[in-house]
Structure formats: structure tokens, C-alpha cells
Amino acid sequence: MQFNRKDLLGLEDLSSESIKLILDTADNFKEVLSRKIKKVPALRGVTIANVFYEPSTRTRMSFELAEKRLSADVINFSKATSSVKKGETLRDTLENIQAMKVDIVVMRHGSSGAHKFLSEFLEASIVNAGDGQHAHPTQALLDMMTLRERWGTFTSKRVTIIGDILHSRVARSNIWGLTKMGAKVTVCGPPTMMPAAVEKLGVGGVKVEYDLRRAIREADAINILRIQLERQDATLFPSMREYFEVFGISNDVLKSAPEHCIVMHPGPMNRGVEIAQEVADGKQAVILPQVTNGVAVRMAVLFLIAGGKVEENDLQ
Numbered sequence: 001m002q003f004n005r006k007d008l009l010g011l012e013d014l015s016s017e018s019i020k021l022i023l024d025t026a027d028n029f030k031e032v033l034s035r036k037i038k039k040v041p042a043l044r045g046v047t048i049a050n051v052f053y054e055p056s057t058r059t060r061m062s063f064e065l066a067e068k069r070l071s072a073d074v075i076n077f078s079k080a081t082s083s084v085k086k087g088e089t090l091r092d093t094l095e096n097i098q099a100m101k102v103d104i105v106v107m108r109h110g111s112s113g114a115h116k117f118l119s120e121f122l123e124a125s126i127v128n129a130g131d132g133q134h135a136h137p138t139q140a141l142l143d144m145m146t147l148r149e150r151w152g153t154f155t156s157k158r159v160t161i162i163g164d165i166l167h168s169r170v171a172r173s174n175i176w177g178l179t180k181m182g183a184k185v186t187v188c189g190p191p192t193m194m195p196a197a198v199e200k201l202g203v204g205g206v207k208v209e210y211d212l213r214r215a216i217r218e219a220d221a222i223n224i225l226r227i228q229l230e231r232q233d234a235t236l237f238p239s240m241r242e243y244f245e246v247f248g249i250s251n252d253v254l255k256s257a258p259e260h261c262i263v264m265h266p267g268p269m270n271r272g273v274e275i276a277q278e279v280a281d282g283k284q285a286v287i288l289p290q291v292t293n294g295v296a297v298r299m300a301v302l303f304l305i306a307g308g309k310v311e312e313n314d315l316q
């Protein structure tokens with residue numbers, strides 16, 4: 001199967017077959033990451049610009065690493081040291097980057113829809129590394145890769161997403177990806193942090209629960225979200241301490257979930273706010289394996305967007 005897409009804007013418009021193709025390709029590339037020489041020539045001659053208008057540790061570094069592992073030429077843009085400071089618009093900035101003969105732009109931007117806007121006139125491919133509250137497709141794909149490694153299938157599995165659903169692009173992309181692949185999703189968090197009509201998101205909708213212990217009772221995995229204070233223009237909960245008491249995941253709360261339940265967090269974590277220290281470092285957590293899989297998933301996305309089909313040569 002060919003990917004046949006110019007851009008990756010979100011999972012909402014990808015078929016389950018395309019998602020499976022990305023995950024299968026990522027499995028192939030993961031093997032490269034454990035070699036002594038972690039590099040293949042698959043994207044030799046391809047130029048990629050990483051354009052980050054918002055802070056990032058994991059996404060930015062793992063995209064750059066993925067690009068270098070595939071032998072692409074890489075350039076980096078950061079808002080703080082760019083001519084955005086002199087008033088240059090998003091469109092002008094991206095058209096100038098494209099004029100340098102860049103093939104793929106990996107972008108993070110604070111405005112939902114920024115990537116869709118650019119994709120309509122840029123010839124370069126756009127890969128969404130997070131847009132506002134809308135989507136973070138490669139985060140959901142790496143979360144799904146981590147789950148599929150452990151489960152082998154998504155059918156009949158339940159993932160409970162906990163926390164600030166309202167501001168979370170990670171939640172939205174996970175809901176679309178997981179429900180397309182046959183998993184069931186529950187969302188749980190303060191009513192002030194639940195988007196309108198949340199129950200209709202994804203394929204077939206999601207279950208909404210406000211009681212944390214009830215929400216995780218049948219969960220095969222929980223995905224714990226950070227409270228995005230930078231996106232809140234009002235106080236949506238009384239205090240961090242009270243948030244932890246009602247929606248924080250401690251070892252005691254985790255006992256309400258099945259013993260096999262996997263604990264995920266997209267990072268960055270606020271220990272003691274949404275997740276207790278002992279849970280973050282506990283044996284059910286797969287938070288660092290998620291980060292490792294992020295490199296493999298981003299290699300797969302870039303490779304497929306560039307028109308690739310994995311041949312034996314690409315892995316040598």
C-alpha cells in the first residue's frame with residue numbers, strides 16, 4: 001500500500017489502513033534505532049525544515065533525530081531567534097523557507113488550523129507537530145505504537161484519557177486514532193475542562209466519566225494529560241492540590257484499575273499535579289518507551305510523506 005498523501009495534518013482524515021501502514025513502517029524503522037550505526041540512507045537528498053513557533057522538547061528533538069537517522073538534510077527555525085520578531089507573517093516566513101527548496105516542513109504552531117491554511121498553497125509537504133488545541137498526530141501515533149506493541153491489537157481494548165481534555169490536542173488525536181483502529185475511549189476530567197459535545201468525537205463517540213475511579217475501572221491503558229495553564233484564560237479548578245486530590249493518579253487510585261493497566265503520559269509531566277511520583281516511575285508506566293517510539297513513528301511519517309515504500313535497501 002502507498003501512503004499517497006502530501007501532508008499529515010491530523011488523524012481525523014486518515015483511514016485505518018493508512019494508520020496501520022504508518023505503525024507497520026515504524027516497527028521496521030525501530031530496529032534501525034537499536035543498531036550500532038543508527039542510520040539508513042532512505043531520505044538522502046530530501047531537505048526538511050523544523051519550524052517551531054511553540055516550545056517543545058520531545059517532538060522537536062525526536063523529529064530532528066528521525067530526520068538524521070534517515071540521512072535527510074535538516075534546518076531548524078525557532079520563533080524566538082527569527083524575523084517573526086520583526087513582524088514577518090506566518091505565510092511570508094513559510095514561503096521564504098520553501099524558496100530555499102525545502103521538501104518537507106515539520107511545524108508546531110499555537111493556532112489550530114495553521115497547518116491546514118499553509119497546506120492549501122505550499123508545495124512543500126506539511127507535517128503537523130501540534131496545532132493549538134486541534135491535533136498532535138505523531139503523538140497519538142507513537143502512543144498507539146506503544147499500545148500495539150503490548151496488545152497486538154486495538155479491538156475491544158479501552159483507553160481512558162484523564163485531565164484537561166478541553167485544551168488537549170493529544171486527546172483529540174488519540175480519540176480519532178484509537179476509535180478508527182477499533183479501541184474504545186473514555187474521557188475523564190473536571191467538567192470545566194471538557195469540550196462541548198465531547199461524547200461525539202471520534203468514530204462512534206467516546207464515554208464521558210467525571211468519577212476518576214469509575215473511569216479507570218475497565219481501562220486497559222490510561223493516558224494522563226498535563227493541565228495546560230498556558231492555554232487557559234480563566235481559572236478552571238480551585239488549586240493544584242485539589243486537582244491532584246480529585247483527578248491525580250496516585251498508587252492508591254491506580255488500584256481501582258485492572259492490574260494489567262498501562263500508564264501513559266505524553267509529557268511534559270507535572271509530578272504531584274496530574275501524576276504521582278510513584279506512578280510516573282512505577283512498573284505500569286511506559287512513559288519513556290513512548291518517547292523511544294516517537295523517533296520510529298516520525299521516521300515512518302517522514303519516509304511515507306516523501307513517497308517511500310519500505311524496501312530492503314531502505315533498512316541497510
Ligand code: CP
Binds near residue numbers: 139
Ligand atoms: N508530548 C509533547 O508534545 O512534548 P513536547 O511539547 O516536549 O514536544
